[in-house]
Amino acid sequence: MYGTPPALRLFVLHHAGGSHLLYRHWPAGLPDTWDVRLLDAPGHGLLLDTPLIADAGRLADFLLSSIEDDLTCPYAFFGHSMGALVTYEITRRIVDRGLPLPVWIGVSARTAPQVPGARDPYHVLPDDQLRLRLKELGGTPDGVFDDPDLWTLFAPVIRADLSLVENWRPAPDAAPLPVALSAYAGREDLGASPERMAGWEEHSEHFLGLRVFDGGHFYFLDDPGPVLRQIEHDATAALDAAGATRSS
Secondary structure, three states, X not given: OOOOOOXXXXXXXXXXXXXXXXXXXXXXXXXXXXXXXXXXXOOOHHHOOOOOOOOHHHHHHHHXXXXXXXXXXXXXXXXXXHHHHHHHHHXXXXXXXXXXXXXXXXXXXXXXXXXXXXXXXXXXXXXXXXXXXXXXXXXXXXXXXXXXXXXXXXXXXXXXHHHHHXXXXXXXXXXXXXXXXXXXXXXXXXXOOHHHHHHHHHHEEEEEEEEEEOOXXXXXXXXOHHHHXXXXXXXXXXXXXXXXXXXX
């Protein structure tokens, strides 16, 4: 016998230089009727031995192909930083290909596509400056900075991801996504401030709002509870709205 389908399948996409490990406790903090899938980009986490993909479009194609067979129930995306722009690219491909649409997407700590990027890209910085910037952002274990062998292992991954983020250009004149979307920001995040996140409203036909949390770029590190409750609230509202639309 087949089990009961999940009420929602949530795909979580990680930040530059990261992996599913930072989000490994999230499934336990979300409804047990949800199927929470923590994705890894090639060269990260469980896919550490897979060649890196340093292009947002190609990464979106790879991840979509890996989950396409699982889009068989109501589903949603939440992407943090690099994961947010990849979520946007995956959703655009889903729309273009006529696949079943996600009921909701959450984009976190990534400026809206039309907002100019940083003038001083991180991916070309010398090692000492890059380590300093990454320490300021948080989200990278101190051991990576303190152990020369670990830095040698992870620095190419981090630089490739940062290159992907900093060289990404959204398709010009792309129509707003026909999907419910919420934007999540840390109040003290200097790179993806709430003001720079607010522009996501232009990229959804069903913008649910800007959610602002205390903290910086990794505002959920010390206590993921508030962001998980907001994800549950927003995704459930979108799921309920989608159900009402289908039954009307």
